[in-house]
Amino acid sequence: MLDRIAVLPATLLTAPQYVAEATARSAESEDYFWKLERRQTFQEPDDASYQAFVRGDWEEAQRIENDGRDALRRRFVEQGFVLRRVRVVESPITPYLQWEMRALRVRAEAGEEIRVLDASTGAASP
Known part of the structure; x- marks a missing residue:
């Protein structure tokens, strides 16, 4: 099923x-806002933790994520809906995904509902 995502319009x-579209759509949400992520690498130049990761400073990247936990928690409460994320991962795990999994852990601890799905479990049957 997930292999069809690439061919959908x-x-x-x-x-x-x-950001503008996500903001507009989230404003329409009353209960839940779903996010599906499948890319195995991504660039997030406006994210301080990501920038630390790119520099190879894993400790600083993790510190930045941890320091933002309370602000995330407040934002999740104030937005008035639950953010639900499905993160599809493939092997081998990329360095970006290693960084992102640490960031997602903090987001989950702050209240985001996150599930990680191995891409092979959604592959079409032979």
Whole structure:
């Protein structure tokens, strides 16, 4: 089933376009806002933790994520809906995913509902 995602109609958005659309759609949410992520590498130049990761400073990247936990918790409460994320991962695990899994752990501890799915479990049957 997940292998069909790549062939579904879609619009490629720039980062600012994505943020604007996600903000608009989340404003329409009353209960839940779902996010599906499948890319195995990604660039997040506006994220301080990501920048620390890119520099190879894993300790600093983790510290930045941990320091943001309370602010995330408050944001999740204030937004008035539950953010649910499904993160599809493939092997081998990329360095980006290693960093992101640490960030997602903090987000989960702050109240985001996150599930990680091995891509092979969603593959089409032979």
